[in-house]
Amino acid sequence: MAEYSVVGHRIPKLDAREKVTGRGMYAGDLRMEGLLYGKIVRCWEYAHAKVKKIDFSDARKVPGVVKCVGSKDVTQRPYNTTIMKLLVPEVFADVFGEIADLNIFNPVVKHQGDAVCGIIAKTEEAAERAAEKVKVTYEPLPIVMTAAEAKRKDAPQFTPLKPGNLAADFPEAFFPGGAYGHNTPDGKTPAQHMKEADLVVEDTFYCPRQKQVQMENHTYIAKYDDRGRLTCWTSTQMPKPVQNLIAELFELPLTRVRIIQAPIGGAFGCRLGMIGEPHACALAMAVPGRPVKVEFLREEDWVASESRASGHIRVRAGFKKDGTPVAIDADYEVLKGGYYTHGSGPPFCTAAFMYGMYKWQAMAMRANIWFNNMVPYGAYQGYGNPENTFAVEQLVDRACNQLGLDPVEWRRKWHKGIGDDTWLKGVKFASCGLDDCIDKATKAIQWDKKKKEYAKMKGTKLRGLGLGVMQHTSGAWPMLLEYTNTIMRLNEDCTVEIMNSCSDLGTGGHTAVTQMAAEALGWPMDDVHLKCCDSDCNGFDIGAHASRTIYCVGRAVTQAATRLKQELINRAAKNLQVQPEDLAWGEDKEIYCTWDPAKHMNARRIAKESIYSFDDPATGKTIGIPGQIVVTGDDFVKHCSPPFSASCAEVEVDIETGEVKVLSFVNAHDIGKAIHPPSVEGQLEGGSQKGFGYVLTEDIYYDKNGLCLNNDFTDYKMLGPSDMPVDMKAILVESAPDPLGPFGAKSCGESALMGPIGSVANAIYDAIGIQINEAPITPERVLAAIRKNGGVKK
Amino acid sequence: MKKRSITLFINGEECNITVQAHHTLVHVLRNQLNMTDVKHCCGRGECGACTVLVDDDKAPGGRKAVDACMVLAAMMDGKRITTVGGLEEDGKLHPVQQAFIDEGAVQCGFCTGGMIMKSVSILEKNPKAKEDEIRSELEGNICRCTGYVKIVDAVKKAGSWSTKR
Numbered sequence: 031m032a033e034y035s036v037v038g039h040r041i042p043k044l045d046a047r048e049k050v051t052g053r054g055m056y057a058g059d060l061r062m063e064g065l066l067y068g069k070i071v072r073c074w075e076y077a078h079a080k081v082k083k084i085d086f087s088d089a090r091k092v093p094g095v096v097k098c099v100g101s102k103d104v105t106q107r108p109y110n111t112t113i114m115k116l117l118v119p120e121v122f123a124d125v126f127g128e129i130a131d132l133n134i135f136n137p138v139v140k141h142q143g144d145a146v147c148g149i150i151a152k153t154e155e156a157a158e159r160a161a162e163k164v165k166v167t168y169e170p171l172p173i174v175m176t177a178a179e180a181k182r183k184d185a186p187q188f189t190p191l192k193p194g195n196l197a198a199d200f201p202e203a204f205f206p207g208g209a210y211g212h213n214t215p216d217g218k219t220p221a222q223h224m225k226e227a228d229l230v231v232e233d234t235f236y237c238p239r240q241k242q243v244q245m246e247n248h249t250y251i252a253k254y255d256d257r258g259r260l261t262c263w264t265s266t267q268m269p270k271p272v273q274n275l276i277a278e279l280f281e282l283p284l285t286r287v288r289i290i291q292a293p294i295g296g297a298f299g300c301r302l303g304m305i306g307e308p309h310a311c312a313l314a315m316a317v318p319g320r321p322v323k324v325e326f327l328r329e330e331d332w333v334a335s336e337s338r339a340s341g342h343i344r345v346r347a348g349f350k351k352d353g354t355p356v357a358i359d360a361d362y363e364v365l366k367g368g369y370y371t372h373g374s375g376p377p378f379c380t381a382a383f384m385y386g387m388y389k390w391q392a393m394a395m396r397a398n399i400w401f402n403n404m405v406p407y408g409a410y411q412g413y414g415n416p417e418n419t420f421a422v423e424q425l426v427d428r429a430c431n432q433l434g435l436d437p438v439e440w441r442r443k444w445h446k447g448i449g450d451d452t453w454l455k456g457v458k459f460a461s462c463g464l465d466d467c468i469d470k471a472t473k474a475i476q477w478d479k480k481k482k483e484y485a486k487m488k489g490t491k492l493r494g495l496g497l498g499v500m501q502h503t504s505g506a507w508p509m510l511l512e513y514t515n516t517i518m519r520l521n522e523d524c525t526v527e528i529m530n531s532c533s534d535l536g537t538g539g540h541t542a543v544t545q546m547a548a549e550a551l552g553w554p555m556d557d558v559h560l561k562c563c564d565s566d567c568n569g570f571d572i573g574a575h576a577s578r579t580i581y582c583v584g585r586a587v588t589q590a591a592t593r594l595k596q597e598l599i600n601r602a603a604k605n606l607q608v609q610p611e612d613l614a615w616g617e618d619k620e621i622y623c624t625w626d627p628a629k630h631m632n633a634r635r636i637a638k639e640s641i642y643s644f645d646d647p648a649t650g651k652t653i654g655i656p657g658q659i660v661v662t663g664d665d666f667v668k669h670c671s672p673p674f675s676a677s678c679a680e681v682e683v684d685i686e687t688g689e690v691k692v693l694s695f696v697n698a699h700d701i702g703k704a705i706h707p708p709s710v711e712g713q714l715e716g717g718s719q720k721g722f723g724y725v726l727t728e729d730i731y732y733d734k735n736g737l738c739l740n741n742d743f744t745d746y747k748m749l750g751p752s753d754m755p756v757d758m759k760a761i762l763v764e765s766a767p768d769p770l771g772p773f774g775a776k777s778c779g780e781s782a783l784m785g786p787i788g789s790v791a792n793a794i795y796d797a798i799g800i801q802i803n804e805a806p807i808t809p810e811r812v813l814a815a816i817r818k819n820g821g822v823k824k
Numbered sequence: 825m826k827k828r829s830i831t832l833f834i835n836g837e838e839c840n841i842t843v844q845a846h847h848t849l850v851h852v853l854r855n856q857l858n859m860t861d862v863k864h865c866c867g868r869g870e871c872g873a874c875t876v877l878v879d880d881d882k883a884p885g886g887r888k889a890v891d892a893c894m895v896l897a898a899m900m901d902g903k904r905i906t907t908v909g910g911l912e913e914d915g916k917l918h919p920v921q922q923a924f925i926d927e928g929a930v931q932c933g934f935c936t937g938g939m940i941m942k943s944v945s946i947l948e949k950n951p952k953a954k955e956d957e958i959r960s961e962l963e964g965n966i967c968r969c970t971g972y973v974k975i976v977d978a979v980k981k982a983g984s985w986s987t988k989r
Contacts, residue, residue, distance in 0.1 A: 042925050049933030050921040050940060052861025052908040059860035154855070243968050245865055245873060245934040295863075295934030296968050328866045536932025536969055708928030708974070715971035716931065743870035743966060751959040751972040758973055 037549040037705050037773050044541045045293070045534070057263050057292035058249040058325050065251070066096055068313035068324040069149045069157035070306070071164050072334060073139040077403040077736025078186070078368075079168035080138050084147050088163040094156030097316055098164070099148040101135035104312040108133055109279050111336070111371045111408065112303040113271035117510035117572070125203045129191045132369045134312045139168070140188060140368025141405050142737050143333030148313050150322060173403050173736045177341070177363045180400035188368065188401035197366040198373040198399040200381075210381035211359075211394035212455055220348075220357035220392040227348025227356040231429045235421040236804040238729035239340035239365075240720070242410055243748060246295020247331045248306045252314035253321040261288040262311055267301040268573030270531045273565045275304050276311055284565075291563040297535040298720070299409035302575050303371075305335050332741035336408025337730060338416070339376040341365050345421045347390075353435045355388050355444050358422070360395040367406030373399055376407060379414030379453075382509070384422060386453030386501050386672065388444050403736040409575065411717065411780045415502060416724050416787050423498045423788025424801050437792070438477065441499050442468055445674070452672050453501070454508050461776070463700035463766030464499060464674035470761050471698040472497065475678040484796070492824060493682045493693070494797025498788020504581035504671045504768075504777035506572075512670075514582050515569030516663035518547075518590040524619060524637035525557040526594065531571035532562055532583045537779060538709025539579040545705055546584045546772050550591035552615060569662070577777030580705055582667055584772035590663030598633045601640075601655045605631055671768040673776035674700040677718075677785030681793040685822055688809030690726060690794060694757035697785040703774035704762045710778045714760035717782025722749050724783065725790045727806050799823030830901040834859070835910025843897045850874040850892035853907065861909035861937055862892055869894040872965030875938035877906040877945060885948030889941055908937035911944070920944050923982035924975070931969030939965050943979045951986045953979070 048054040073079065086098035108130040115123045135147050146166055151157035174180050174188075180195040188195055200210050213219050224230055251263040260282060266272045266289070273289045280287075294301065310324040326334065341364035348356035364377050381395035430437040446452075447462035472478075477495060484493045505512045517529040528547055534540040540560055548558045562568060571583065595615070602621040603610040606629045616622050616630070623629035639654020646653055680694045697714050704710040720728075727747040731739040740746040760782075767774025787805075795801045799822055800815045816822055826845040831838060834857070843852050850867075853859040853876075865873035874892040878900065887906065911918040920943045923929070930936050939962070946953055946961045953961070958979045959972070967975060 040928075043928065043930060045933065046925040046930045047917075049930045049936045050908070050917065050924050051912060052863075052937040054933050055860065056863075056934065058864065059854075061858060061860075245871065245932065245966065245968055246863075247865060294932060296932040298968070328868075328871075536930075536934075538931070712928055712931055712970055712974060715973040716967075716969045717971075719968070719971035742868070743866055748966070748968070750966070751962040751976065752956075754959075754972055756955060756959070758971065760973075 034549050036545045036555055038703065038707065040708050041555065043538050043709065044544065054293050056246055056249070056295050057251060057265050060251055060263060060292070062251065062321045064320050066150050066152060066317060066320050066322045067154040067157040068310060068322045069161040070145045070309050070324065071147045071149065071161045072143045072330060073146050073166070073168065074142060076139055076168055076170055077142045078140060078171040078173050080171060081146055081166060082169050083167040085165040088165065089149060089160040092156055092160040092163055094152040095149060095160045096152060097150040099150065099313060099316050101133065101137060101147060103316060104134045105280060106133065107279055109275070109308065111305065113268060113275065114372070114375060116271055116274060125201050126374045127198055127201065129189070129370050131189045131191060134308050141403050143330060143405065144368065145309060148309060150313055150317055154325070175402050175404070175732060175736055177365065177400045180402055192401065195401045196398060197370055197401050200397055207394070209394035209396045210378060211385060213392050218392060220359040220394045223357035223392045224346065224348040224359065228351040229429060229432055230346055230348045231425045232346040233425065233803055234342050234344040236342055237340055237417040237420060238724065238805050239404065239407070240338040240410060240724050240728045241332060241730055241746060242298040242300035244296030244298055244300055247326045247328055248335060249325040250306050250310035251321050251323045252310040254315045254318045256319060259286045259288060260311055260315065261290060262307055263290045263292050264307055265292045265294040265301060266307065267294065267297050267533050267535060267575060268303065269533060269565055270570050271573060272304055272307055276307060279308055280311060280315070289565040291533055294533060294535045298411045299413065300335050302409035329741045333405050333738050336371060336406050338410040339364050339407040343417055343421050345425055347425045347429060349429050349433060351433065353433055353440050355390045357392045358384060358390045360384065362395060362397040364397055364399040365402050365404055366399050367402060367404040369406045371406045372408045376414040380417045382453035383415040383418045383501065385451070387422065387446060389446055389450065404732060411720060412783045413780065415500065415784050419498065419500055419784045419787045420725065420791060420805050424791050424795065427792045427795055428801060438468060438472055438497055441497065445499060452670060453503065457508055457669060460669065460671060460770055461702060461766045461768040462674060463763045464676060466763045466765045467674060467676035467698035467700050468499070470763060471676040471678045471696045474696040474759050474761065475680060475694060477678065480680065490686045491682050491684050492797040492822065493680065494793045494795070496679050496789040496792030496796055497676065498785060498792060499674065499676045500781060500784040500788070501672045501674045502777065502781040502784070503576055504673065504771065505578035505667060506576035507667060507670050511572065512578070512582055512667055514571040514586045514665050516586040516590045517569055518594050518661050518663065520594060520637050520640065520659040522638050522641045524634040526551065528558065528560045528587060529568050530560065530562050530583055530587065531565065531568040531573065532579050533574045535574055537713055538706050539574065542580050542705040542709060543583050543587055547587040547591055549773070550588040551595060553619070577779035577781065579779065580775050581671060581771055581777055582665060584775060585667055586663035586665040588772050589665060590661050593661040594659060597659050597661060598636055601636050602631050604655060667770065669770045671771050671776050673702065673778065673781055675781055675785055677789040679786060679789035679793040681790060681797055683794055683797045683812060685798060685816055688812035690807060690812060692722060692755045692790060695755045695786065696759040696761065697782055698761040698763050699778055699781065700766055700776065701762050701764060701778055702766060702768040702771050702776040703764055705773065705775050707762060710762055711760045713778045714782040715758060717780070718758065718786050719749055719754060721783045721786030722790065725787045725805050725807055727808065729806055828898040830898055832900055833904040835906060845896070845898050847897050848893050849895050849897045849900055852897035853892060859907060859909065862907050863934055863937055864893065867893050872942060873935050873938045875941040875965065877941055879904040889945035908940050918944065919985045920947065920979070920982040923978040927974045927978040927981060929970060929974040929978040935965060935967045939967060939975060943982065946979060947983050947986060951983050953983055955980065
């Protein structure tokens with residue numbers, strides 16, 4: 031394997047010191063002259079109601095109030111929080127049925143926490159006090175929470191754009207039979223194949239509405255200045271697309287919209303597209319010249335920003351006696367929440383990732399996505415894959431159990447690999463390290479030894495082992511646009527500035543991108559600076575989503591580095607009067623002629639003379655080659671190099687209390703090449719915490735009126751430091767570098783969340799012999815399942 | 825609304841201010857004194873992002889970790905308060921800060937300040953704190969990025985340094 035001088039080294043993260051000293055300035059920490067405070071008035075008492083009347087008379091009397099802003103005081107243009115429309119060809123957006131059904135302040139409340147109007151005041155406290163004094167008269171509407179309720183003929187309609195409350199499905203124009211998936215070349219459908227199966231396992235699984243729970247509440251500052259420019263400081267994951275969306279919403283050219291990216295206090299998908307940017311900008315436009323800060327409270331953040339998709343997925347999987355996977359077929363009923371936003375995205379990906387994992391002869395999934403009065407779902411680490419993983423990994427183990435097959439061997443034999451379709455037909459896996467992952471994970475957890483030991487266990491605390499595998503993606507191609515522009519500029523001291531709009535969610539993305547640039551240049555880290563927080567100077571980049579930063583931005587910066595070095599070679603060749611092919615790089619930025627080492631020059635001189643270029647007073651000849659070297663890296667990667675992983679979990683189930691304790695956990699991840707190993711480990715360890723939450727503790731609960739029951743850290747249970755398994759291993763598997771990934775790297779941004787889902791569910795199955803189809807697998811559900819089965823089946 | 829004139833000794837500096845009687849310590853630190861190293865998150869003592877150290881004669885090391893959103897600034901009159909921005913000495917990081925960098929325990933960084941302050945209090949109470957104790961004491965400081973693995977490693981490492989000295 032290649033030896034690198036920067037890539038793969040465990041250097042401190044670039045932003046680590048400013049974060050341990052508290053000097054890192056998040057959006058909420060910025061201070062500005064003349065700052066005003068905006069408060070969004072939200073509907074807390076109803077999940078579905080018409081706004082009849084808004085009375086600001088008492089609110090206006092609160093000392094410090096500057097302005098009360100009603101729905102008619104801001105743009106009436108409806109919008110969609112997402113960038114889906116921008117990232118697919120127009121015709122696709124139409125076929126998928128993308129709609130804009132959200133307003134800055136909404137005349138009809140469609141979920142608890144919906145924005146109704148706004149207050150601007152001199153202090154945050156005054157804004158909050160005034161918001162409480164706004165008298166809103168509502169006309170309550172019937173509550174729709176389930177798919178069955180949404181489908182009823184007499185159900186209240188969410189939008190005339192989607193009659194019957196069907197927000198989205200898989201349209202016939204793209205998906206024959208309304209199904210994502212693929213028949214065999216002879217045209218046989220999964221249903222036809224299923225008849226030839228020796229065993230069909232089938233069940234319905236409930237997938238929970240998990241919340242991202244990033245630690246920094248959504249916070250923005252916006253200002254509409256005297257030049258008519260709208261600036262917004264935001265911790266968005268997608269600065270450039272948000273610039274586009276804001277420009278469209280407020281009907282401004284891009285030259286008059288500036289997005290400045292503040293450090294991101296966690297995101298996990300919840301800062302994809304727009305959240306509070308429209309409100310902050312609308313309030314700022316109501317008071318031109320003054321910056322306005324809008325900071326969500328935690329309880330607002332919970333009900334007003336998007337969650338993970340939830341719903342019921344019914345999956346049928348057919349197998350031959352010898353385990354040969356025959357077909358898989360699924361129906362997914364999804365609950366959209368009050369607005370369209372990411373309507374089609376996550377369910378589409380649930381199907382896609384179902385297609386990408388195993389060698390089914392045929393596969394199909396239909397999805398119906400119903401409006402209801404929950405908080406809308408949007409993007410969340412994994413984007414549709416947890417739903418697939420929870421159902422399919424359990425069904426595979428059930429089938430193996432019934433066929434008398436080893437679930438480890440079955441996965442080894444039937445997972446997809448090089449040459450097979452990835453999650454999208456026609457895009458073939460170019461690398462696969464899953465076998466290694468399975469070997470390393472099972473070895474680390476002592477699979478064979480413990481399996482034997484636990485099979486004989488008796489008593490009230492039963493232990494089990496489970497394996498779960500997954501494949502994910504590096505970037506969203508070919509589903510969505512994959513483009514990044516990088517500008518690399520050579521300074522006069524032969525260091526470089528890189529301009530790219532990629533965001534760093536705290537994952538170490540910026541550190542890794544800088545490492546890759548330095549490595550590609552062959553120069554030290556200190557000679558490279560990544561500038562990526564201001565739309566005024568950065569070119570187009572989609573932003574941090576779909577685990578794309580290392581893969582896509584990495585490709586672009588290495589390409590730019592190659593071009594920059596070539597330009598230096600070209601200039602040296604001119605100077606030394608040789609051909610560029612005759613030159614090579616030596617130590618310390620030296621360029622020398624391969625057949626005559628006496629001919630050499632240093633890149634520093636070229637860099638200096640590119641700017642400080644004068645005519646020689648004696649000869650009149652120009653010294654050096656004038657013109658600062660600026661190159662771009664333009665990458666439209668036509669692939670998605672999916673990474674794989676294998677996870678093993680060891681659990682103990684208390685059959686008297688139903689409590690599940692994860693004793694140890696191993697995640698072996700097919701990373702290709704770890705650019706910044708501590709960050710990769712951090713992604714795997716942190717992703718696991720959310721994966722444990724998905725499978726064991728996390729769901730948003732609503733009462734019958736659609737009001738959220740757990741919008742705080744106490745009632746929404748995430749695993750804390752003492753709940754997490756002490757014995758956790760993240761194994762970075764680098765045996766399958768990807769031919770397309772920069773330095774062979776594949777993604778690790780999202781994939782770790784899936785690991786615990788399949789492995790923990792299967793470990794519970796191994797411990798008690800019963801599968802539990804509803805996540806999170808809470809003690810109540812464990813006890814109910816044991817009771818229903820008349821005891822454990824061990 | 826009632827006001828109180830109070831004296832706080834913040835990171836070694838005497839600070840005489842008039843505060844609203846109903847304002848919390850985190851509110852005063854951030855909004856009145858512009859000390860944005862103390863983060864605000866849940867506002868109800870659930871997450872620990874705003875953890876600071878306040879002197880307490882009964883506590884080992886003479887100070888204890890407090891959620892700055894759960895105490896009124898007026899009640900802190902006369903107290904010594906240490907925030908994460910006050911941990912450095914002559915430009916040298918506190919061992920816990922250094923260990924957080926070395927172990928890769930910092931991701932998004934929003935919980936980091938509070939997490940470090942809590943960790944300092946754990947080690948002042950017991951420099952030899954074992955993993956179980958560290959984990960149980962850190963309950964109440966929420967991190968959503970790291971799974972706590974590298975945070976716990978960092979606290980253990982900082983503990984080992986302080987016991988060696």
